[in-house]
Structure formats: structure tokens, C-alpha cells
Amino acid sequence: MQHSTPTQPLTPRAGEQRLGSRLAAIAAGQEFPTEVHPELARETISLAIENFSLFYGEKQALFHIAMGVPQGKVTALIGPSGCGKSTLLRSVNRINDLLDIVRTEGDIKLNGTSIYAPEVDVIELRKRMGMVFQKPNPFPMSIYENVIYPLRIDGETNKRVLDEICERSLRGAALWDEVKDRLHESALSLSGGQQQRLCIARAIAAEPEVLLMDEPCSALDPIATQHIENLIDDLRGSYTILMVTHNMQQAARISDYVAFLYLGRLLEYGPTTTIFQNPHVPDTLDYVTGRFG
Amino acid sequence: MNPLAAQPQQTPPTLRTRGGAPAVLTARAEPILWLTGAALTACLAMIGLLLGLIAWNGWITFWPRPVMRVQTPDGARMGEVTRQERYRPVTEAETVTNRLVRRRLLRTGNYELSGTHFHWISDEEIVPDSETHPEWAIVVERLAWGRFYGTPTEFRVENRPVAAEPAAVWNAFERYHSEVRARWRARRALEKDDIGHVNAALERERLRLREIELRAGPQSAPYREAAAHYAEIEQNLQKEFQRIRAEIESLDRENARFTIVLTTAEGRAQTLPLADIVRAYPANRLSFRDRVRIYLARWVEFLTDEPREANSEGGVWPAIFGTVVMTLLMALVVAPFGVLAALYLREYARAGPMVSAVRIAINNLAGVPSIVFGVFGLGFFSYTVGARIDQLFYAAKLPNPTFGTGGVLWASMTLALLTLPVVIVATEEALAAVPSSMREGSYACGASKWQTIRRIVLPRAMPGVMTGMILAMARGAGEVAPLMLVGAVKLAPELPVDKSFPFIHLERSFMHLGFHIYDLGFQSQNSEASKPMVFTTTLLLIAIILLLNLAGVRIRQRLRQKFVGSVF
Incomplete structure (x- = not known):
């Protein structure tokens, strides 16, 4: 990949003078090719996003996103509010489809199979991915039933299989020791951090190929956040993780790759250390160092 | 001190200092507070007065x-x-x-x-x-x-005097009365249960014979055979009847000794x-x-006990039973219909003018006078559906209607129709209040729409559905006008559920406390005597509705603890 062409000079606005001018140029309607770092070429790509655009009615929210999410790595999506991080994440398992007004172009491929091809069974597709949401959303049932929910809806009734998967998933989500004695109590009795780990256990119960996380710590206190971050660190390698985060330190701590989105465009995508210390696009540095956003 | 008050000169004329009278009345809180407070007090006073009057009387x-x-x-x-x-x-x-x-x-x-x-x-x-x-x-x-x-x-x-002094007479009365009453109760049980049993058996045999007659014709061999069999059974039952009558008469003779x-x-x-x-x-x-x-x-x-003396004395047990059975039956009918309809409206139908029109129609249904539902129930359930059922399954009994007239089943269904809007609206609101994070979580696990609704949305919406059911039961149990057309009667000692096969008799007409109140208050010949009973029966009806509602509230509380919790 190459460096992009320099931007045209623009009239600087108050307060933005120090900022890299590419963001202002995008806001003004200019397009830039994505800055993808060469390290990514060496990775095995699990989730390939190919020239993907998304519209809410007339309004375009994502512009020709092209990125490969490497297998077994943690990839973080960062960017200011409203830049389309969550939209992109929710496009991967087609949760956005629930809104009637959403229209897409391009495609996303999960280990080679198309997600947006017309013949795809969305329900089968979603079973190959797990998703963790911003707010913990345990279902109104017992802890046990929450974890095995993906199997229940698949019609699995073998008690031994269910017990086994429940234990494995809860261990995987570092929650087993805390809840093993009260598996049949309501999941709503857990604390916020525990609930989120329960949601992660639920997400990994069906052994998904990809784990999607939409700001999984934003509703949690620092200690619970610490737990989740440790957990994500443990899950690295076994799962391909794509997560959205608002927290730069978090992205720096736990992700292998970082993608910076701005106004629906993917600006820069590369290894975490490079993005945070020596990005190719000056605007990225502005953002990650907090001078903007 | 208020700094502004200290410098009145610098205050613009339209602004007043704290404590001074503002320019307009509505800018002050007090008059509105008084107005709203007074309105609430008036409402509470009227309700309290009404309930107090009923309770005291x-x-x-x-x-x-x-x-x-x-x-x-x-x-x-x-x-x-x-x-x-x-x-x-x-x-x-x-x-x-x-x-x-x-x-x-x-x-x-x-x-x-x-x-x-x-x-x-x-x-x-x-x-x-x-x-x-x-x-x-x-x-x-x-x-x-x-x-x-x-x-x-x-x-x-x-006929021989055994006591003549008031105290002695009273002693004798107290000694004998309970045993006479016990005999009288035994006699009544014989009359009701045993003779009722004989009559039911006789009726069953007669219907069997009539069925054979309808099927094979009155001249056929099977009919003649059955007729002979019937005559035999009738004779046996007649003997049984005579035996019971004799028993009753002996009890009567024994009781007649005491005056x-x-x-x-x-x-x-x-x-x-x-x-x-x-x-x-x-x-x-x-x-x-x-x-x-x-x-x-x-x-x-x-x-x-059962009522006696044209309902102005005795008990109202059949009316209590009828009211409760009818209300529960109504809840049983209205719950699935209302919930399913609301599910379609909220979850499946694509929002648009059609859905809005349906919603408006449902809301307007709640405003239709209840007697109209009664007329519909009589015309549709009793005279159309019921008459059809009679032709198909109870042909032998015709021209006496079985389902082709008012009964507890038709009354429940009429009231279910009447309370349907309440349940639909409440359920729709409950469904809308289920957080979208729940649905998304379920979809993200690979659940289909129906799985999500059945496992996540419905349980979560259940407390709201119960609210609708509580309102529906309160409305249904207190309704009288439509019931007069579809099955509530002045006196129905045979309960809709009893010991004779098939135990649940949904075709039977029934007594209802609301109708009982109307009957006591306006149809009684001894109106002075039945007036206090009107109050007592009203008190009872209110208590029953309260109990049904409390049961509903309890169930709702359980559901809430189970499915909603304190989560976000």
C-alpha cells in the first residue's frame, strides 16, 4: 500500500489549524483511499469486508469500506461518535437488517462465504458469529439458560451436551467460579460486569468463527472493565475478534490492529503500535492523542 | 436578604423579586396546585363516599x-x-x-x-x-x-302440647330444631341429587332412544328393540324414584310431628x-x-347457600360461583386472542395506514355500548353458532336448545369480545416496551423471529399482558347488560360445574352477582326487604372483583421479578 497524495490546502477554521487537514477535506466532500498498513498482508483474513457501503434511507452511513479482519486477532474499530463503527460492526451479522430502511452495497465474506448474497440464510449466518453489546443484555431467564440459549434455539436437548457447553463457555468467559453454585438463578441477579461476561459466554457458546463486540465495557465500572479486558486477552487466538471502542487506552492495551473510521470512511488501518505511535496519516495521530474527537 | 430586593430600582419592571406577586396568576404555582389538589380531593371524596355507603350498609x-x-x-x-x-x-x-x-x-x-x-x-x-x-x-x-x-x-x-311457657317452649325449640333441620337437609339432598340423578339417567335413555328413532326411523327393528329396552329401564328408574319419594315422605312425616x-x-x-x-x-x-x-x-x-324467597333471602352461592367461573372463562378466552392479535399488530404487520386504521377500530371497539355486544352474542353465538352445534351434536334433544340459547360459555365469549380491546392495547404497549437490546441479543444468537418472540419478547411482556388481563377482568366481572341477553338468569340452582357427567356444563345458564343486584333492586316484590341485600351483594361483588384483581397483581409481581428484574 502507498501513501496517499497530499491534500489540497484548505482555509483553516478556528481551532482546527493544528489538525491534519484530511478530516476537514473529507467533511468538505473529498474522498481518500484507505491507508492500509503492509503488515496486514501477512495475516490470514477471516472476515473480508469488500467495498461495503450502507445507507439509512437516503443518508449514506458507510462509504466503500474495504478491510480484512485477521484470524485469531483482536481488531479494534475507533473513531469519533457517529463515524459508523457500530454500523459497520452490526453489518457483519446483519443485525442492521432489522431496520426496514437499511440498504447495502458491496459484500462481506466470512471465511470465503458471502454474507450479503441473496441466497444466504441470515439465521444460519448469525449462528457462525457471536455478538456482545454495549449494555449487558442477559435474557430474562436463568444463568444456565442464558448461556445455552444459542443451542436451545437450535433444538439441542441433550442435557449432558448442554451442561458441558455451559461449563465450557462460562469458564471461557471467566465466570464459572463465580456462578457455578447458582446456575439456575436469574441472570438478572448478577452484577453489571458479571452480566457482560455472561453475554460473552453466551456469544461463545455456539463456537462462533467471529466475535463481534460493540463497546463491551462502556457501561461498566473500571474493575469490571479490567475483567473483560483480561477476558478478551484470553480469547485472543481462539477467536477472531472485531470490537468497537471509544476508549483509546483500551484499544492500545488489547487490540492487535486498529481501524480508524471518520464520517463513514475507513481512514487508516494497521497494527496497534504503529497506529498509536507512528501513524501514516497525521489526522490519525491527532485523534488517538486526543487533539481531536 | 435577597440582593435583588435590596435594589428595587435596578429591577426591570416586568420581573418581580422573590416573594412579590408576579404579573400573571398562572405564573404562580399555588392556584394550579390548589385546583389540581381540589379536583383530586373531590374525586377521592366521591369514591370514598360511595364505597363507604356500600360497605356500611x-x-x-x-x-x-x-x-x-x-x-x-x-x-x-x-x-x-x-x-x-x-x-x-x-x-x-x-x-x-x-x-x-x-x-x-x-x-x-x-x-x-x-x-x-x-x-x-x-x-x-x-x-x-x-x-x-x-x-x-x-x-x-x-x-x-x-x-x-x-x-x-x-x-x-x-299435636300434643309439650310446653306452654315461653321459656319452656323456647327450650323445646332449641332441642328439636337442629335435628329437624338435619332431616330437612337430608330430604333436600335426596330431592336434588338422587331424584336429579334418576331424572338425568331417564333423560339420557330417552335421548338415546330418540337418536335411534332419528337414525333408523320409528318403524325399524332397532328402534322397537330400543323402545322395549327403554320401557324396561324406565320401569326400573320409576321404582327407584318411588323408593326415594317414600324416603322423602318418611322424613317429612317425621318432621311434621314438630310444630x-x-x-x-x-x-x-x-x-x-x-x-x-x-x-x-x-x-x-x-x-x-x-x-x-x-x-x-x-x-x-x-x-x-342458595337463594330463597325470590332471591331476597338466603344465600348467593350460585351467583358467586357463576360470576367467578364466567370471569375466569372469559380471561381464558380473551388472553390468547388478545395476545396473538397484538403480536401480529406489533411484531409482524408493516406499519402503515392499514395498521393505524385497525388500531383506531380496536380502540373504538372499547367504546361500543356493552348491550350491543350482548345483542351480538345472542345473535351470533347463541342463535347461529349454538343452533348449528345443536343440529350437529344435540339433534335428539331438539326442539329444546342445548347450546342454542344463553349459557355461561356464550356469556364468557361475549365478554371476551367486549374486553378484547383492553387486552390488545395493553399487550401492544408491553411489547413495545421490550428493550430492543433484548431482541438484538436474541437475533445475534441466531434465533428466528418467532423464537425471539416466544422465548424473549413474550416472557418479558407478560407483566404488561397481566395488567391488561386485570383491567379486562375488572370490567368483565362488573358487566351486567350483555349478560342479561346471553345467559345470566334470576335463578339457576344448577351450577355450571357439578358432580354429574361431564362435570363441566358450559351450556347452562348461570347466576351472576351483577344481575342479582339488578334483580333484587328492581324486580323484587318485597323491595324493602331486599334493599339491604342489594348493598350486601354489591359489597360482595366489589370484594370478589378486588380478590380477582389482587390475584392478577400477585401474578404480575411474580412475572416481573422473574422476567424484568431490576436490570437497566
Whole structure:
């Protein structure tokens, strides 16, 4: 990949003078090719996003996103509010489809199979991915039933299989020791951090190929956040993780790759250390160092 | 000190300092506070007054009151004071007087002698100093003819007097009455259950014969065979019937031996068979505990017994049972329909003018006068669906309708229709309130739409659905007008659920407390006597609705704890 062409000079606005001018140029309607770092070429790509655009009615929210999410790595999506991080994440398992007004172009491929091809069974597709949401959303049932929910809806009734998967998933989500004695109590009795780990256990119960996380710590206190971050660190390698985060330190701590989105465009995508210390696009540095956003 | 108040000169004229009167009234909180507060107080006062009136009048109905005896120019009167008022007497000399005189309504009973249950006694017509409370005045509640007031003068066994003094007569009465009542109850059970059983068996055989006749024709061999069989069975049942009758007669003969003679205030002696007496007590000799005992016994009778004397006496058990069965049946019918309809409207239908129109129509359905639902229920359920069912399954019984007339099933379905909008609206609101994070979580696990609805959305919406059910039951249990058309009747001693096969008789007409209140209040021949019963029955109906609602609230609380919790 190459460096992009320099931007045209623009009239600087108050307060933005120090900022890299590419963001202002995008806001003004200019397009830039994505800055993808060469390290990514060496990775095995699990989730390939190919020239993907998304519209809410007339309004375009994502512009020709092209990125490969490497297998077994943690990839973080960062960017200011409203830049389309969550939209992109929710496009991967087609949760956005629930809104009637959403229209897409391009495609996303999960280990080679198309997600947006017309013949795809969305329900089968979603079973190959797990998703963790911003707010913990345990279902109104017992802890046990929450974890095995993906199997229940698949019609699995073998008690031994269910017990086994429940234990494995809860261990995987570092929650087993805390809840093993009260598996049949309501999941709503857990604390916020525990609930989120329960949601992660639920997400990994069906052994998904990809784990999607939409700001999984934003509703949690620092200690619970610490737990989740440790957990994500443990899950690295076994799962391909794509997560959205608002927290730069978090992205720096736990992700292998970082993608910076701005106004629906993917600006820069590369290894975490490079993005945070020596990005190719000056605007990225502005953002990650907090001078903007 | 307020700094602004200290410098009035610098304050712009439109702004006032704190504590000063603002330019406009509505800018101040107090008048609106007073207005809203007063409105709430007025509402609460009216509701409290209504409930208080019902509760007080309902509670005191069964309290045994003392018996008063007075002498008037028309003769002596004895009875219980039921109420009193002040009036301006009109005499021949003066057409308008300004004197206010008290008059009291005396329940004097003895209808077979006097032709009336009540007498107004004005203070002016009482012979001076004639007002007494005779020690041995007895109040008798009977199976027929209303109450009897008199003093005991003789107790007879097989027409031989065994006691003549009031105290002795009363002792004899107390000794024999319970055993006579026990025999009377046994007799009634025989009449109702055993004879009812024989009749039901006979009817069953007759229907079987009639079916064969309809199928094979009256000249066919199978019919003749069946007819012979029927004649045999009929003879056997007839024998059984005779046996039961003989048993009843022997009980009657035994009971007829005991009679009590009471003398009225006017001195006429009346012989009363002990078997006809439900309860009797010397009203002026009662201690407080005796009164409480009689009061409670009357409540027990009211709650557990059948009505007698055109519903103005006795109990309302069949009406309680009918009300509860009908309300529960209605809830059973309305819940699935309402929830399914709301599910389609909220989860499946694409929002648009069509869905809006359906919603408006449903809301308007709630405003249709309930009698219209009654007419619809009668025309559609009874006369169309019911008549069809009769033709298909109960042809042998025709022309007597089985389902082709009002019954508890049709009444429940009519009320279900009436309360459907409430349930649909409440369920829709509950569904809309399920957080989208729940649905998304389920979809993200690979659940289909129906799996998400069944496993996540519906359980979560259940408390809201219960709210709808509570409102529906409150409305349904208190409704009377449509019931008059589709199955509620004045007297239906046969309950919709009983011991005879097939145990649940949904085609039967039933008694309903709401209709009972109407019947007591406006259809009774002895309206003075049934007036207190109106209050008591109303109190009971309110209590039952309250109980049903409390049950609903409890279920809702459980569901809420289970499915909603304290989460976000």
C-alpha cells in the first residue's frame, strides 16, 4: 500500500489549524483511499469486508469500506461518535437488517462465504458469529439458560451436551467460579460486569468463527472493565475478534490492529503500535492523542 | 436578604423579586396546585363516599336488631325498626303543617296474616307509653312467606302440647330444631341429587332412544328393540324414584310431628312447622355474643347457600360461583386472542395506514355500548353458532336448545369480545416496551423471529399482558347488560360445574352477582326487604372483583421479578 497524495490546502477554521487537514477535506466532500498498513498482508483474513457501503434511507452511513479482519486477532474499530463503527460492526451479522430502511452495497465474506448474497440464510449466518453489546443484555431467564440459549434455539436437548457447553463457555468467559453454585438463578441477579461476561459466554457458546463486540465495557465500572479486558486477552487466538471502542487506552492495551473510521470512511488501518505511535496519516495521530474527537 | 430586593430600582419592571406577586396568576404555582389538589380531593371524596355507603350498609344488613312492640289505633304492631325519617303530617284541619314528626318503618312480617311485610309507624299514632321490647319476642326466618314475629306460646309434638311457657317452649325449640333441620337437609339432598340423578339417567335413555328413532326411523327393528329396552329401564328408574319419594315422605312425616305456636302482637296464634324455620331467635334476650353468632351465621348462609324467597333471602352461592367461573372463562378466552392479535399488530404487520386504521377500530371497539355486544352474542353465538352445534351434536334433544340459547360459555365469549380491546392495547404497549437490546441479543444468537418472540419478547411482556388481563377482568366481572341477553338468569340452582357427567356444563345458564343486584333492586316484590341485600351483594361483588384483581397483581409481581428484574 502507498501513501496517499497530499491534500489540497484548505482555509483553516478556528481551532482546527493544528489538525491534519484530511478530516476537514473529507467533511468538505473529498474522498481518500484507505491507508492500509503492509503488515496486514501477512495475516490470514477471516472476515473480508469488500467495498461495503450502507445507507439509512437516503443518508449514506458507510462509504466503500474495504478491510480484512485477521484470524485469531483482536481488531479494534475507533473513531469519533457517529463515524459508523457500530454500523459497520452490526453489518457483519446483519443485525442492521432489522431496520426496514437499511440498504447495502458491496459484500462481506466470512471465511470465503458471502454474507450479503441473496441466497444466504441470515439465521444460519448469525449462528457462525457471536455478538456482545454495549449494555449487558442477559435474557430474562436463568444463568444456565442464558448461556445455552444459542443451542436451545437450535433444538439441542441433550442435557449432558448442554451442561458441558455451559461449563465450557462460562469458564471461557471467566465466570464459572463465580456462578457455578447458582446456575439456575436469574441472570438478572448478577452484577453489571458479571452480566457482560455472561453475554460473552453466551456469544461463545455456539463456537462462533467471529466475535463481534460493540463497546463491551462502556457501561461498566473500571474493575469490571479490567475483567473483560483480561477476558478478551484470553480469547485472543481462539477467536477472531472485531470490537468497537471509544476508549483509546483500551484499544492500545488489547487490540492487535486498529481501524480508524471518520464520517463513514475507513481512514487508516494497521497494527496497534504503529497506529498509536507512528501513524501514516497525521489526522490519525491527532485523534488517538486526543487533539481531536 | 435577597440582593435583588435590596435594589428595587435596578429591577426591570416586568420581573418581580422573590416573594412579590408576579404579573400573571398562572405564573404562580399555588392556584394550579390548589385546583389540581381540589379536583383530586373531590374525586377521592366521591369514591370514598360511595364505597363507604356500600360497605356500611352491606355490613349491617345481617346484624340482629331488637324487636319493638307498639300499640296504635289500628292495633298492636311488633317488628324490627329498619329505618326512620321525619315528615310533615297532613291532617283534615290543616293542609300544610310545619311540625316535623318522626315515623319509623317497622318490619312486621307475618305476611300470611297481614298481607304486608312492613308498616310505617308515626310517633303521633302510638298510644302513649305503649312502646315496649317484649322479652320473648321471637324473630323467625322461614323458607317461605318471609319473617314471622311473635311470642312462643306452645310447642307441640304430634299435636300434643309439650310446653306452654315461653321459656319452656323456647327450650323445646332449641332441642328439636337442629335435628329437624338435619332431616330437612337430608330430604333436600335426596330431592336434588338422587331424584336429579334418576331424572338425568331417564333423560339420557330417552335421548338415546330418540337418536335411534332419528337414525333408523320409528318403524325399524332397532328402534322397537330400543323402545322395549327403554320401557324396561324406565320401569326400573320409576321404582327407584318411588323408593326415594317414600324416603322423602318418611322424613317429612317425621318432621311434621314438630310444630311451634307463636302468638302475634294482635293476639292471633299461628302454628309453624319446625321444618319451615331456617333460623329463629329471641331478639330482645340476645347477648352481644349471641348477636355476633347470628350475624356470622347469616354471613355463612349468604355466602354458601342458595337463594330463597325470590332471591331476597338466603344465600348467593350460585351467583358467586357463576360470576367467578364466567370471569375466569372469559380471561381464558380473551388472553390468547388478545395476545396473538397484538403480536401480529406489533411484531409482524408493516406499519402503515392499514395498521393505524385497525388500531383506531380496536380502540373504538372499547367504546361500543356493552348491550350491543350482548345483542351480538345472542345473535351470533347463541342463535347461529349454538343452533348449528345443536343440529350437529344435540339433534335428539331438539326442539329444546342445548347450546342454542344463553349459557355461561356464550356469556364468557361475549365478554371476551367486549374486553378484547383492553387486552390488545395493553399487550401492544408491553411489547413495545421490550428493550430492543433484548431482541438484538436474541437475533445475534441466531434465533428466528418467532423464537425471539416466544422465548424473549413474550416472557418479558407478560407483566404488561397481566395488567391488561386485570383491567379486562375488572370490567368483565362488573358487566351486567350483555349478560342479561346471553345467559345470566334470576335463578339457576344448577351450577355450571357439578358432580354429574361431564362435570363441566358450559351450556347452562348461570347466576351472576351483577344481575342479582339488578334483580333484587328492581324486580323484587318485597323491595324493602331486599334493599339491604342489594348493598350486601354489591359489597360482595366489589370484594370478589378486588380478590380477582389482587390475584392478577400477585401474578404480575411474580412475572416481573422473574422476567424484568431490576436490570437497566
